[in-house]
Amino acid sequence: MTHASFSDLATLRQACLSPCPADENAASTVAAREAILTKPAGSLGRLEELVAWLARWQRSATPTLDHVQCLVFAGNHGVVAQGVSAWPAEVTALMVDNFRHGGAAINQLARNAQAKLDVIALEDLRMTGDFTQVDAMTPEVFLRVVDAGFNAVDPHASLVCLGEMGIGNTTAAAAVALALFGDDAENWAGPGAGSDQAGIMRKISVLKAGIARHRNYLADPLEVARRLGGHELAAIMGAILAARKHNIPVLLDGFVCTAASAPLYTLHPDGLAHCRIAHCSAEPGHIRLAEALAQKPLLDLGLRLGEASGAALVVPLLRAALACHTGMHSFAEAGIAS
Numbered sequence: 080m081t082h083a084s085f086s087d088l089a090t091l092r093q094a095c096l097s098p099c100p101a102d103e104n105a106a107s108t109v110a111a112r113e114a115i116l117t118k119p120a121g122s123l124g125r126l127e128e129l130v131a132w133l134a135r136w137q138r139s140a141t142p143t144l145d146h147v148q149c150l151v152f153a154g155n156h157g158v159v160a161q162g163v164s165a166w167p168a169e170v171t172a173l174m175v176d177n178f179r180h181g182g183a184a185i186n187q188l189a190r191n192a193q194a195k196l197d198v199i200a201l202e203d204l205r206m207t208g209d210f211t212q213v214d215a216m217t218p219e220v221f222l223r224v225v226d227a228g229f230n231a232v233d234p235h236a237s238l239v240c241l242g243e244m245g246i247g248n249t250t251a252a253a254a255v256a257l258a259l260f261g262d263d264a265e266n267w268a269g270p271g272a273g274s275d276q277a278g279i280m281r282k283i284s285v286l287k288a289g290i291a292r293h294r295n296y297l298a299d300p301l302e303v304a305r306r307l308g309g310h311e312l313a314a315i316m317g318a319i320l321a322a323r324k325h326n327i328p329v330l331l332d333g334f335v336c337t338a339a340s341a342p343l344y345t346l347h348p349d350g351l352a353h354c355r356i357a358h359c360s361a362e363p364g365h366i367r368l369a370e371a372l373a374q375k376p377l378l379d380l381g382l383r384l385g386e387a388s389g390a391a392l393v394v395p396l397l398r399a400a401l402a403c404h405t406g407m408h409s410f411a412e413a414g415i416a417s
């Protein structure tokens with residue numbers, strides 16, 4: 080039995096508007112040690128910044144990666160009825176089974192990262208409402224899935240990798256991005272899991288119809304998430320809030336995961352400071368979305384999968400960064416005049 084964390088939208092909004100501050104002391108202790116290690120200053124590039132980021136959000140000058148949790152949320156989307164995915168909605172449940180039997184890409188990548196994989200199927204994989212016709216979620220369902228995401232985070236994790244599975248969710252993600260950041264629907268619509276040009280054109284029409292239908296409510300990022308998003312996207316938002324509360328840094332995966340996180344940034348500019356975008360998805364809107372969140376994705380490998388695959392791939396990189404930081408000798412220890 081999980082406990083309810085957000086009893087109403089006002090409580091959730093308050094949590095989003097008051098993210099706890101970083102531990103800058105831990106980050107500066109790490110930076111001070113970085114400066115005396117046997118290398119030219121700054122020569123490990125972003126690896127140095129990543130160790131400081133871990134320290135800042137774990138609130139420890141000696142960050143660890145002992146307990147890495149990969150958390151994949153699954154949900155189904157009513158908007159699939161509009162022909163926006165190359166795949167039928169049934170594939171969501173089949174992939175959840177595949178995750179449970181160890182057969183998906185994320186099973187291999189999580190094991191490779193020495194991470195625990197938790198898969199949460201939301202609302203028994205019932206569909207959201209088709210956002211061209213109705214709200215994707217009622218306030219009750221929205222709060223329930225945000226809660227499910229919040230409660231899925233292991234409070235003892237050293238790092239959480241977030242990801243998703245949900246046929247049709249690149250359309251929900253694009254709708255959220257379009258509502259929050261504007262621009263043309265064409266710039267947020269991509270092939271997702273393999274839509275052809277005709278499928279992308281349908282997606283663009285669906286995005287425009289969704290924005291038109293909900294236009295009077297889109298100034299509020301929580302309404303954007305509730306009306307246009309999805310169960311797994313809302314759960315990702317809840318997980319990000321929980322991670323902040325439990326001092327856990329977060330790796331966001333690709334386009335869908337980043338779009339899910341975006342309402343927290345528009346509600347508070349510091350709301351995603353404990354999160355890093357792990358990689359730049361091949362989904363064309365992702366780089367634009369990362370820029371809107373003032374982030375630079377860590378890897379760019381042309382992945383377009385989701386499932387937390389890109390996030391899990393960054394874990395070995397973080398282990399490498401930590402190994403240098405903790406294992407290297409100082410100039411004094413090595414007898415090198417600096």
Ligand SMILES: Cc1cc2ncn([C@H]3O[C@H](COP(=O)(O)O)[C@@H](O)[C@H]3O)c2cc1C
Nearest residue numbers: 164243244245246247248249271272384385
């Ligand atoms: C077999 C399979 C495995 C997947 N794993 C992740 N996705 C990814 O593709 C889906 C989104 O694309 P769209 O919006 O075009 O439906 C999501 O489930 C996402 O996680 C998959 C998709 C498929 C088909």
Ligand SMILES: O=C(O)c1cccnc1
Nearest residue numbers: 271333334335360383385
């Ligand atoms: O980057 C993503 O999140 C993505 C891309 C394609 C399909 N599903 C997810």
